[in-house]
Amino acid sequence: MSEMNETENIHKPRLTMHFKVEEEDFIIAGEAASKTKKALQQLGLKQEIVKNIAIIVYEAAMNIVIHANYGEVQVIIVPAYVTVIAQDKGGGIPDVDLAMQEGYSTAPIEAQEMGFGAGMGLPNMKKCSDIMHIETQVGVGTTLKATIYLHQSDAKQVETGAMYV
Ligand SMILES: Nc1ncnc2c1ncn2[C@@H]1O[C@H](COP(=O)(O)OP(=O)(O)OP(=O)(O)O)[C@@H](O)[C@H]1O
Numbered sequence: 001m002s003e004m005n006e007t008e009n010i011h012k013p014r015l016t017m018h019f020k021v022e023e024e025d026f027i028i029a030g031e032a033a034s035k036t037k038k039a040l041q042q043l044g045l046k047q048e049i050v051k052n053i054a055i056i057v058y059e060a061a062m063n064i065v066i067h068a069n070y071g072e073v074q075v076i077i078v079p080a081y082v083t084v085i086a087q088d089k090g091g092g093i094p095d096v097d098l099a100m101q102e103g104y105s106t107a108p109i110e111a112q113e114m115g116f117g118a119g120m121g122l123p124n125m126k127k128c129s130d131i132m133h134i135e136t137q138v139g140v141g142t143t144l145k146a147t148i149y150l151h152q153s154d155a156k157q158v159e160t161g162a163m164y165v
């Protein structure tokens with residue numbers, strides 16, 4: 001019975017953070033990333049994991065500001081993993097495989113002048129995650145979900161997922 005409880009507990013959020021991303025808000029991504037970093041550090045997570053999650057939060061929020069209208073980024077921390085969910089209302093992504101390629105960008109000129117638009121956000125987020133998934137509808141919006149396992153053994157289970165089917 002106590003084992004059951006432990007299994008349930010690893011999926012139970014111990015901290016959830018929400019960041020609203022409004023139109024043209026170029027400040028929020030940095031703020032969200034630094035608040036996330038602080039909270040994760042306080043929970044005693046490994047520096048490497050904290051850094052990866054902060055990058056995901058920053059890039060996800062920035063993509064909403066630059067490529068969508070508005071949305072929110074949530075960081076859900078459970079004992080076994082951290083999930084970052086970025087949801088927006090916007091134009092959506094017509095070709096996700098293309099968008100995932102390094103160097104592909106449709107960032108407008110104003111964003112490029114501010115130093116964005118290298119086309120590296122999504123590929124970097126994928127590198128920083130154990131699992132990353134994008135659901136998107138053209139003309140409606142995009143939901144991106146990234147999961148980072150907090151224990152190396154879990155990350156390996158994902159890579160060898162077929163063994164657990
Ligand atoms: N939330 C989103 N809504 C609509 N399109 C998006 C969204 N996120 C990404 N895209 C599309 O995917 C492309 C690649 O995104 P990515 O984050 O890799 O690069 P970028 O934002 O253009 O540049 P960088 O992140 O390097 O500043 C974007 O240029 C855009 O066309």
Ligand SMILES: [Mg+2]
Binds near residue numbers: 059062121122
């Ligand atoms: Mg980007």
